[in-house]
Amino acid sequence: MIITRQKPFSEILEHIGGAKKVFLVGCTLCATVCKTGGEAQLRDMENALQKAGKTVTGWAVLDPACNLLEIKRLYRKRSGEIDAAEVILSLACGGGTQAIVEIIGEKQVLPGNNTLFQGEITKLTLKEAQFDQKCSLCGDCILDETGGICPVTRCPKSLMNGPCGGAKDGKCEVNNDLDCVWILIYNRLKKFGRLNEMKKIRVPRDYSRNKNPQDLIIK
Ligand code: SF4
Numbered sequence: 304m305i306i307t308r309q310k311p312f313s314e315i316l317e318h319i320g321g322a323k324k325v326f327l328v329g330c331t332l333c334a335t336v337c338k339t340g341g342e343a344q345l346r347d348m349e350n351a352l353q354k355a356g357k358t359v360t361g362w363a364v365l366d367p368a369c370n371l372l373e374i375k376r377l378y379r380k381r382s383g384e385i386d387a388a389e390v391i392l393s394l395a396c397g398g399g400t401q402a403i404v405e406i407i408g409e410k411q412v413l414p415g416n417n418t419l420f421q422g423e424i425t426k427l428t429l430k431e432a433q434f435d436q437k438c439s440l441c442g443d444c445i446l447d448e449t450g451g452i453c454p455v456t457r458c459p460k461s462l463m464n465g466p467c468g469g470a471k472d473g474k475c476e477v478n479n480d481l482d483c484v485w486i487l488i489y490n491r492l493k494k495f496g497r498l499n500e501m502k503k504i505r506v507p508r509d510y511s512r513n514k515n516p517q518d519l520i521i522k
Pocket residue numbers: 437438439440441442443444445446453454455456
């Protein structure tokens with residue numbers, strides 16, 4: 304799940320600037336779950352923009368916004384509304400927004416959301432959603448050595464050889480809301496009789512494994 308947070312409305316208005324006509328795009332997947340770009344948020348955005356003196360020529364919730372074919376289909380069916388707009392405001396993630404740019408390149412496409420991280424859903428009710436970051440997509444997973452718990456993401460220092468020695472009562476010295484992840488790793492390795500993994504000296508990460516940009520073909 305790609306976690307997004309809507310930009311402050313004042314910032315969105317600033318980016319729209321003098322443009323009067325706006326087309327809105329959302330996404331049925333992550334942005335809907337994050338309550339940043341689903342149907343309800345597009346309706347709210349339409350109302351807010353109209354109150355600010357803008358005209359919304361139309362809106363669509365793509366299924367999902369990062370699918371180029373879906374954007375092509377939208378443009379074929381709704382080109383009148385899209386062409387009538389001076390700008391497109393995307394309430395999808397950064398990937399979805401760039402997919403829209405790729406297909407509807409003649410229009411200026413503005414991001415209405417900030418894209419934060421890839422996360423897991425820890426709470427999801429009608430009123431509230433909560434997400435935790437557990438993986439930074441590093442491209443070289445070491446969960447086999449760390450009991451299935453990621454130090455790259457969950458240790459604020461991203462220590463590969465922990466713990467750092469600063470933990471107090473099991474809590475992290477950088478952020479005591481967090482359990483020290485290296486203590487969690489220790490306990491988990493102990494449970495499975497694999498404490499020898501703690502003695503291993505891990506070499507610095509090879510960051511070329513997740514250098515950008517990347518692409519992948521799965522057959
Ligand atoms: S080591 Fe951590 S950041 Fe890297 S892929 Fe595995 S879970 Fe993700």
